[in-house]
Amino acid sequence: MWVYEKKLQYPVRVSKCDPLMAKFLMEQYGGADGELAAALRYLNQRYSIPDKVIGLLTDIGTEEFAHLEMIATMIYKLTKDATPDQLRAAGLGDHYAAHDNALFYQNASGVPWTASYIQAKGDPIADLYEDIAAEEKARATYQWLIDLTDDVDLQDSLKFLREREIVHSLRFREAVEILKEKRDEKIYY
Amino acid sequence: MQKQLDEEYYRLLHELQAVDFVLVELNLYLDTHPWDTQAIQQFNHCSQNRRQLAQQFESMYGPLMNFGHSYSGAPWQWNDAPWPWQV
Ligand SMILES: [Fe+2]
Numbered sequence A: 001m002w003v004y005e006k007k008l009q010y011p012v013r014v015s016k017c018d019p020l021m022a023k024f025l026m027e028q029y030g031g032a033d034g035e036l037a038a039a040l041r042y043l044n045q046r047y048s049i050p051d052k053v054i055g056l057l058t059d060i061g062t063e064e065f066a067h068l069e070m071i072a073t074m075i076y077k078l079t080k081d082a083t084p085d086q087l088r089a090a091g092l093g094d095h096y097a098a099h100d101n102a103l104f105y106q107n108a109s110g111v112p113w114t115a116s117y118i119q120a121k122g123d124p125i126a127d128l129y130e131d132i133a134a135e136e137k138a139r140a141t142y143q144w145l146i147d148l149t150d151d152v153d154l155q156d157s158l159k160f161l162r163e164r165e166i167v168h169s170l171r172f173r174e175a176v177e178i179l180k181e182k183r184d185e186k187i188y189y
Numbered sequence B: 001m002q003k004q005l006d007e008e009y010y011r012l013l014h015e016l017q018a019v020d021f022v023l024v025e026l027n028l029y030l031d032t033h034p035w036d037t038q039a040i041q042q043f044n045h046c047s048q049n050r051r052q053l054a055q056q057f058e059s060m061y062g063p064l065m066n067f068g069h070s071y072s073g074a075p076w077q078w079n080d081a082p083w084p085w086q087v
Helices: A019-030 A035-048 A051-079 A084-089 A093-099 A124-147 A152-184 B007-032 B037-061
Strands: none
Touching (some): A019 A035, A019 A084, A035 A051, A035 A124, A051 A124, A124 A152, B007 B037
């Protein structure tokens, strides 16, 4: 069961209409290392991971949905006042033709999201190493996105998200250590 | 229907976001450090704090949560804007 809360995890403000930046941000919306992939990856891995780390996967997976909503808010705010001409100039003409102003789960190049971006190996260590790598890739993407804009309000929200990836990575690393201890005690296998 | 959003709305919202951030951080930390009783104490303290803040926010600006986790006035308030991406 999930319950929705009518607020963002962290404020999202933008200081101008910027459809080109919105296009870049789609990488974190429907891209391989984006927030949708993260949420679905972690929540799906829960069913075959040892009990000790189900809570962590549940919590981080849930937080990723809050991040997905923040990215959606950024894209929404950066494009809501854009004319079709402005969208076309930003390389979003194809997007407009298919979706008008609607958001869609695709990456910055317009490639739709696919489940092959994520993995569930059934092996706890393999899954957690994938999760650590995913967090590091997302952290790097946030850095590139911060470098791509001079909007300080937007940068502030992106920096928050970048820091969250660092914390998630750290927690997943700790989860690996917890499982290694258990493995040495032969609790599972 | 969009409610009139005053300075107090943003002040309370930010306060709630701040305490909720501490709670998310403590929650994830405790997931991998379940024996840290001091952090658990802090978690429970913040949890109580956020409940009061949320109640105050909701009494002024309507329900934050669906499915019975918040009360509603009449008419049904859940549908009322603003939604999170609109503020
Ligand atoms: Fe993350």
